[in-house]
Amino acid sequence: MLPWRDGWRRIAAAPAVIAGVYLVTLLAAAPLATAMGSAMSEHLGASLAADDAADSVNYDWWQEFASQGSFLNLNSTFTPSIVGFAATLDSASSLLDRRPIVPAIALALAFYVLAWLFLQGGILDRFARARRIGAHGFFAASGVFLFRFLRLGLVAGLVYWFLFAYVHEWLFAKWYVNATRDLAVERTAFYWRLLMYGIFTALLAMTTVIFDYAKVRAVVEDRRSMVGALIAAIRFIWRHPARVVGVYLLNAILLLVVVAIWAVVAPGAGGSGASMWLGVVMSQCYIVARLIVKLQVLASETTLFQQSLAHWGYTAGPVAIRPAPPVVDSA
Amino acid sequence: MLLIAAVVFVCTDGAESAQSFDQPLPGARSPRNASYDIDVRLEPADRSLHGTERIHWRNISANPTSELQFHLYWNAWRNAESTWLRERRLGGNTTTPRTDAWGWTDIRTLRVRTGDRLDALTARVHFIAPDDGNTADQTVASVPLIRPVAPNESIDIEIEWSAKIPRPFARTGYVDDYYFFGQWFPKIGVLEDRGWNTHQFHSGTEFYSDYGVYDVRMTVPRGFIVGASGREVSVTDGADGTAIHRYHGEDIHDFAWTTSPEFLVRTRMFEHPTLPHVRMRLLLQPEHAAQEDRHFDAAAATLKNYGEWFGAYPYENITIVDPAFQSGSRGMEYPTLFTAGTRWIAPQRDIALEEVTIHEAGHQWWYGLVGSNEFEHAWMDEGINQFSEARTDEVAFGPRNYLSRRYFGGFIPWVFKDIRVQRQWDEGLAGYRAQAESDAEATPSFRYWPSTGGNITYFKTALWLHTLEHWLGWPTLQRGMSTYFERWKFRHPQPADFFQTIGEAAGRDLTPFFDQVYRGSNTFDYGVQLLTSTPAGAGRFRTTVVARRFGEAVFPVDVVTTFSDGTKKTERWDGVERRIIYRYDTNVRARSVQVDPNHVLMLDVNYTNNSRTLQSRAGEASVKWSLKWMAWLQDLLMTYAALA
Numbered sequence: 001m002l003p004w005r006d007g008w009r010r011i012a013a014a015p016a017v018i019a020g021v022y023l024v025t026l027l028a029a030a031p032l033a034t035a036m037g038s039a040m041s042e043h044l045g046a047s048l049a050a051d052d053a054a055d056s057v058n059y060d061w062w063q064e065f066a067s068q069g070s071f072l073n074l075n076s077t078f079t080p081s082i083v084g085f086a087a088t089l090d091s092a093s094s095l096l097d098r099r100p101i102v103p104a105i106a107l108a109l110a111f112y113v114l115a116w117l118f119l120q121g122g123i124l125d126r127f128a129r130a131r132r133i134g135a136h137g138f139f140a141a142s143g144v145f146l147f148r149f150l151r152l153g154l155v156a157g158l159v160y161w162f163l164f165a166y167v168h169e170w171l172f173a174k175w176y177v178n179a180t181r182d183l184a185v186e187r188t189a190f191y192w193r194l195l196m197y198g199i200f201t202a203l204l205a206m207t208t209v210i211f212d213y214a215k216v217r218a219v220v221e222d223r224r225s226m227v228g229a230l231i232a233a234i235r236f237i238w239r240h241p242a243r244v245v246g247v248y249l250l251n252a253i254l255l256l257v258v259v260a261i262w263a264v265v266a267p268g269a270g271g272s273g274a275s276m277w278l279g280v281v282m283s284q285c286y287i288v289a290r291l292i293v294k295l296q297v298l299a300s301e302t303t304l305f306q307q308s309l310a311h312w313g314y315t316a317g318p319v320a321i322r323p324a325p326p327v328v329d330s331a
Numbered sequence: 332m333l334l335i336a337a338v339v340f341v342c343t344d345g346a347e348s349a350q351s352f353d354q355p356l357p358g359a360r361s362p363r364n365a366s367y368d369i370d371v372r373l374e375p376a377d378r379s380l381h382g383t384e385r386i387h388w389r390n391i392s393a394n395p396t397s398e399l400q401f402h403l404y405w406n407a408w409r410n411a412e413s414t415w416l417r418e419r420r421l422g423g424n425t426t427t428p429r430t431d432a433w434g435w436t437d438i439r440t441l442r443v444r445t446g447d448r449l450d451a452l453t454a455r456v457h458f459i460a461p462d463d464g465n466t467a468d469q470t471v472a473s474v475p476l477i478r479p480v481a482p483n484e485s486i487d488i489e490i491e492w493s494a495k496i497p498r499p500f501a502r503t504g505y506v507d508d509y510y511f512f513g514q515w516f517p518k519i520g521v522l523e524d525r526g527w528n529t530h531q532f533h534s535g536t537e538f539y540s541d542y543g544v545y546d547v548r549m550t551v552p553r554g555f556i557v558g559a560s561g562r563e564v565s566v567t568d569g570a571d572g573t574a575i576h577r578y579h580g581e582d583i584h585d586f587a588w589t590t591s592p593e594f595l596v597r598t599r600m601f602e603h604p605t606l607p608h609v610r611m612r613l614l615l616q617p618e619h620a621a622q623e624d625r626h627f628d629a630a631a632a633t634l635k636n637y638g639e640w641f642g643a644y645p646y647e648n649i650t651i652v653d654p655a656f657q658s659g660s661r662g663m664e665y666p667t668l669f670t671a672g673t674r675w676i677a678p679q680r681d682i683a684l685e686e687v688t689i690h691e692a693g694h695q696w697w698y699g700l701v702g703s704n705e706f707e708h709a710w711m712d713e714g715i716n717q718f719s720e721a722r723t724d725e726v727a728f729g730p731r732n733y734l735s736r737r738y739f740g741g742f743i744p745w746v747f748k749d750i751r752v753q754r755q756w757d758e759g760l761a762g763y764r765a766q767a768e769s770d771a772e773a774t775p776s777f778r779y780w781p782s783t784g785g786n787i788t789y790f791k792t793a794l795w796l797h798t799l800e801h802w803l804g805w806p807t808l809q810r811g812m813s814t815y816f817e818r819w820k821f822r823h824p825q826p827a828d829f830f831q832t833i834g835e836a837a838g839r840d841l842t843p844f845f846d847q848v849y850r851g852s853n854t855f856d857y858g859v860q861l862l863t864s865t866p867a868g869a870g871r872f873r874t875t876v877v878a879r880r881f882g883e884a885v886f887p888v889d890v891v892t893t894f895s896d897g898t899k900k901t902e903r904w905d906g907v908e909r910r911i912i913y914r915y916d917t918n919v920r921a922r923s924v925q926v927d928p929n930h931v932l933m934l935d936v937n938y939t940n941n942s943r944t945l946q947s948r949a950g951e952a953s954v955k956w957s958l959k960w961m962a963w964l965q966d967l968l969m970t971y972a973a974l975a
Binding site for chain 1: 506507508509591593616617618655656657658674675734736738739740742743745747748749750753755756760761764765862923925937938939940941942943944945947948949950951952953954955956957958959960961962963964965966967968969970971972973974975
């Protein structure tokens with residue numbers, strides 16, 4: 001509980017980090033959203049269909065627009081699943097069911113992941129030091145660790161590829177299918193499906209935790225070898241399983257709470273004007289909340305590592321030693 | 332009026348029955364020329380059926396026949412090169428059936444009795460492939476006769492057969508201890524005046540058969556519950572822990588049955604002031620026990636609305652089967668019995684359960700009672716029924732019909748509380764738009780491109796029927812459809828019979844319309860090209876409207892211009908020319924113009940271009956929806972990037 005609480009303290013002391021990651025999340029999505037808006041505006045033209053679309057839902061126009069051919073197949077992503085809490089269900093289902101992603105979204109995702117790999121060095125450095133490091137310090141750390149994290153990312157990418165290409169196939173296309181093949185009761189099949197999701201999510205979580213701690217150790221101990229950081233991370237988790245799992249579970253519960261609140265308050269299609277902007281504000285608050293959870297994961301893991309293994313002053317960069325003021329010499 | 336009727340008659344295809352002697356037998360509703368007496372035994376241990384049947388068959392065509400033809404539908408899953416499996420692959424499903432999935436039917440003996448004469452013809456049985464010449468297909472058997480059967484002459488055909496029950500294919504087969512049997516017995520084809528109409532089993536189309544009386548005795552393990560076409564006459568104990576369920580159905584053209592020890596049995600009576608009472612029997616999966624009322628309400632809504640609109644349901648009972656999960660038997664119609672289909676989690680505001688129940692119950696009219704040829708004219712049952720179902724959905728359950736989507740392998744539904752489903756786009760408009768030109772509806776249905784045929788069969792037909800409803804008015808269309816029902820129940824109508832009847836009801840020649848929607852594959856697309864409204868001096872405004880026909884197909888449409896003071900100018904355009912220009916000189920500026928503002932032409936493949944305004948809100952709408960889309964994208968990015 002202590003690292004988790006301390007993680008919160010570190011996040012609270014770094015509002016600029018929250019603002020920064022939100023800005024990146026906005027920037028990753030905004031260009032495509034702008035392109036989508038332009039395509040919609042062009043398709044609607046001066047049509048009266050825009051009136052219904054602005055005031056509520058014009059699903060006839062919606063389907064017509066979505067079926068239009070578009071650059072990198074972007075229009076096909078304009079489905080009812082973008083509305084309210086369905087978006088969250090759709091994202092999670094898309095990941096866990098291994099649904100294909102259209103090229104335009106894949107490009108945005110690649111940019112976003114790269115941006116995170118870049119920012120994570122600075123974020124972890126900031127959380128590890130638990131004090132202001134300034135924009136220069138933040139981006140310096142980000143730059144230092146970018147190529148190390150890219151190397152680590154390659155290894156992570158291989159593991160995820162194995163999980164999604166082989167383990168997922170084995171779990172859902174083989175085990176689940178064989179286990180439910182003779183089932184005549186949907187409820188039982190659903191429990192099997194839940195089991196598969198549980199196993200697959202646990203594997204994803206385990207992988208994420210290992211690579212998270214590898215990054216934490218790389219930053220905190222200024223490691224250059226990412227293989228070494230990975231091994232060190234596994235060793236750390238092996239020696240402190242209860243605390244690692246405990247912190248992870250607390251963060252998972254936090255995520256579930258955020259998602260549950262969103263499920264209750266998520267706005268529907270709504271109209272234009274004030275109700276539209278209220279919906280935008282609410283959805284962006286949810287995005288910020290999700291980002292804070294992600295930062296809390298990093299902060300609490302950093303704190304846990306520092307409290308368990310390192311000491312408070314044990315951070316990446318050398319402590320700056322200022323020359324003694326002239327008055328000292330004269331004394 | 333007589334002149335109009337004469338014109339209608341001349342302009343249609345000259346409707347006439349496919350069979351010369353298809354009038355009902357005295358005291359019966361149908362010709363009863365193909366009656367079956369069947370004994371069948373289910374062997375759960377090796378998943379097989381063993382049966383004997385006697386078909387009392389009468390040649391109701393105009394010509395003698397020197398052969399008999401039979402459907403052996405289950406042979407579609409005898410080998411991978413059957414026409415059914417070839418077409419399924421062509422449609423994109425390349426899954427190879429597992430070794431235990433196959434099914435087949437073997438005729439052990441076949442004899443024909445004519446008076447005192449008994450001909451053993453087993454050795455003469457051979458397979459034919461009248462549709463595609465596929466020698467690997469064994470779904471149609473031909474038996475040359477020793478002596479021809481003359482018109483109106485009757486014979487008895489005795490068949491002994493065995494069948495391996497498949498894993499579910501085409502809504503028949505087994506899963507666990509749930510069995511559904513459709514097209515399960517050797518079934519005689521339909522002899523028309525122009526010859527045998529016995530098509531091979533195709534992946535995209537269904538069936539065609541003559542009416543008769545079915546008396547069927549099904550032997551199943553004791554404790555198994557049975558539901559079947561017709562009504563249950565008796566249940567007696569058989570040998571070796573079995574029970575024999577006897578069902579009897581009159582004036583029906585097929586017989587399906589199901590059995591499982593798990594069914595919950597519920598019954599309820601449909602009562603109506605002017606329609607006959609009907610005993611509804613529901614065989615429900617235990618996990619759907621809470622959805623009992625929804626099944627009955629949907630079935631009752633069908634009996635009421637179809638009964639009031641088209642004609643009364645004439646049988647005394649109807650059986651609703653709630654199929655087991657993964658049984659593949661969801662949503663299928665058989666005489667006096669149909670399968671519905673629901674999910675474990677089925678929100679009230681998602682009426683998928685009601686839709687499938689109404690659709691399949693509705694087939695009692697369009698397929699069961701009006702026995703059109705589903706191989707060749709699938710639109711006559713599926714399309715007409717799709718339209719009828721949509722009207723019933725709207726009338727009975729419209730207020731709680733919301734859009735929904737399913738996630739996590741389809742297990743978790745989500746209802747969009749602010750997107751109400753409406754008829755104009757619920758009727759598969761999006762699917763039809765994408766495939767509008769794939770096939771002309773007049774093409775025999777079994778020759779449609781497998782993956783797109785459904786959009787033509789179901790949705791194009793429903794859309795042109797909705798168009799007719801808006802164009803002619805519901806009372807006229809309803810009168811036409813009820814006349815068609817009354818005229819063709821217990822018979823086999825042709826497309827021209829439907830067109831002729833609707834034309835008669837409309838009192839006008841609808842041939843040009845049917846030429847386009849039925850005989851052609853052109854698309855309808857009307858739109859506004861231009862709207863200007865400029866000062867013309869002295870406080871006057873000159874308004875110019877240009878409407879265009881972008882598609883090849885032609886339909887009369889209204890062009891309505893609205894002015895800033897709320898006044899409207901309505902023009903009736905015959906839609907024939909490629910464009911039309913209207914000019915107005917008014918003392919107020921125009922605000923907007925709409926082509927077909929009441930959405931009469933529901934086949935229009937691009938409705939967004941049907942209007943134009945001088946005060947566009949496209950900016951507002953696009954900002955709103957692109958911001959929502961952006962939030963979805965942010966959510967997606969964060970979810971995936973959680974792994975980074």
